[in-house]
Amino acid sequence: MIATLDSQFNTLQVPFTSPAVLLDPERKNLRVEHFEQMLSKLIVGQERAVRSMSDLYQVFVAGMNQLDRPLGTLLFLGPTGSGKTRTVEAAAKILLGESNAVLKIDCAEFQHSHEISKLIGSPPGYLGHRETHPLLSQENLDRYQTEDTKLSFVLFDEIEKASDALWQLLLGILDKATLMLGDNQHVDFSRSVIVMTSNLGAREMSELIFGGIGFTSAHVATHTDLTEVEQNIYHAAMDAARRKFSPEFMNRIDKVVVFRPLKEYHLQRILDLELKAVQDRITSSAGTKFLLRYSDTAKQMLLREGLDFRYGARHLKRSIERFLVYPLSNLIATEQVQAGDVVYVDTACESRKLVFVKRSADLLSAGTLEQSSARAALRSKRAIDRMTVVADKKCA
Numbered sequence: 001m002i003a004t005l006d007s008q009f010n011t012l013q014v015p016f017t018s019p020a021v022l023l024d025p026e027r028k029n030l031r032v033e034h035f036e037q038m039l040s041k042l043i044v045g046q047e048r049a050v051r052s053m054s055d056l057y058q059v060f061v062a063g064m065n066q067l068d069r070p071l072g073t074l075l076f077l078g079p080t081g082s083g084k085t086r087t088v089e090a091a092a093k094i095l096l097g098e099s100n101a102v103l104k105i106d107c108a109e110f111q112h113s114h115e116i117s118k119l120i121g122s123p124p125g126y127l128g129h130r131e132t133h134p135l136l137s138q139e140n141l142d143r144y145q146t147e148d149t150k151l152s153f154v155l156f157d158e159i160e161k162a163s164d165a166l167w168q169l170l171l172g173i174l175d176k177a178t179l180m181l182g183d184n185q186h187v188d189f190s191r192s193v194i195v196m197t198s199n200l201g202a203r204e205m206s207e208l209i210f211g212g213i214g215f216t217s218a219h220v221a222t223h224t225d226l227t228e229v230e231q232n233i234y235h236a237a238m239d240a241a242r243r244k245f246s247p248e249f250m251n252r253i254d255k256v257v258v259f260r261p262l263k264e265y266h267l268q269r270i271l272d273l274e275l276k277a278v279q280d281r282i283t284s285s286a287g288t289k290f291l292l293r294y295s296d297t298a299k300q301m302l303l304r305e306g307l308d309f310r311y312g313a314r315h316l317k318r319s320i321e322r323f324l325v326y327p328l329s330n331l332i333a334t335e336q337v338q339a340g341d342v343v344y345v346d347t348a349c350e351s352r353k354l355v356f357v358k359r360s361a362d363l364l365s366a367g368t369l370e371q372s373s374a375r376a377a378l379r380s381k382r383a384i385d386r387m388t389v390v391a392d393k394k395c396a
């Protein structure tokens with residue numbers, strides 16, 4: 001091929017200064033590669049979603065986005081609690097520094113056409129014109145941009161619940177990357193990644209995997225039937241979307257990503273992420289700072305209590321709040337835990353409760369909590385073994 005091209009170019013009499021070099025359009029820019037790696041650490045089991053985000057970012061980094069279209073328009077389909085919203089928040093966290101650096105529009109709140117004025121403001125002369133600050137203003141859109149990342153994330157959650165007026169507004173934005181507010185000012189969305197989410201098709205998908213909505217434990221799909229199941233899931237979601245959304249809308253979407261329902265091994269990894277988030281909450285809070293260590297059985301219990309495949313990781317998060325965060329809050333509020341302590345979390349006698357044992361340590365003067373965490377982790381296994389003996393004795 002190169003030879004043919006060379007001869008074509010030669011006929012143009014271009015003065016070449018080097019031999020032909022085959023280029024690699026698959027290669028990622030270093031910034032984009034870093035972004036993709038970080039995102040795949042935060043988002044479990046949804047490689048397609050991670051990939052579609054990093055593809056968009058590569059277009060942005062290359063400056064190849066069209067100016068009369070949004071930077072990207074993605075439709076995320078899939079069951080509740082599978083990471084649709086989280087993917088956008090995580091991308092914002094990596095690129096803009098904060099998970100909530102996302103302009104979020106919960107379409108369920110704008111089901112009636114008159115509520116649209118909350119988004120675009122009222123025209124001059126209308127009652128409340130001065131009081132309403134439109135949500136979709138340029139100021140709100142640009143608010144989270146940083147010096148080197150001039151892009152924004154806009155999330156339209158649960159679009160199947162949008163009113164007709166909201167649909168019209170959305171179609172306009174997708175088509176021309178611009179929106180006219182009540183006071184005739186234009187908002188420019190050409191540097192925005194617009195993500196729309198919907199649970200459409202979730203019921204059909206769960207039927208394909210689990211054989212019905214009333215399940216509470218997973219049917220373990222074998223690896224041989226996994227690809228076929230995933231393909232069927234994809235088609236079920238796409239069919240549901242095509243039935244509900246107009247071709248006009250579907251044609252304006254750059255990419256549809258179908259999120260897969262999460263399995264137990266995904267939730268196990270999400271549990272580790274969420275436990276780290278609990279530690280981060282404690283470490284970065286203004287209150288008592290201490291370290292948490294978990295026994296394997298404590299983690300197993302949190303996972304077991306958090307497994308309900310209808311709600312994906314949402315149910316797992318509820319389990320963590322209920323069995324871990326609430327009791328921990330009580331321990332902090334009653335000053336049973338002091339700054340610098342190490343709190344070991346274990347289970348006792350097969351019960352549905354966690355037990356908490358603390359050891360005081362001078363972690364704060366020994367350095368930061370992070371620096372001390374390695375040493376504490378080494379000690380934790382012995383302490384948990386001892387603690388389990390104590391708990392077992394209590395049971396007997």
Ligand SMILES: Nc1ncnc2c1ncn2[C@@H]1O[C@H](COP(=O)(O)OP(=O)(O)O)[C@@H](O)[C@H]1O
Pocket residue numbers: 042043044045046078079080081082083084085086087197270273312313314317
């Ligand atoms: N694939 C995932 N990877 C990591 N965390 C996840 C994933 N899916 C869900 N979660 C966790 O569960 C929470 C709820 O998920 P969310 O993204 O809001 O679900 P939905 O798909 O309904 O938008 C998230 O905030 C996140 O903590």
Ligand SMILES: [Mg+2]
Pocket residue numbers: 084085086157197
């Ligand atoms: Mg969501």
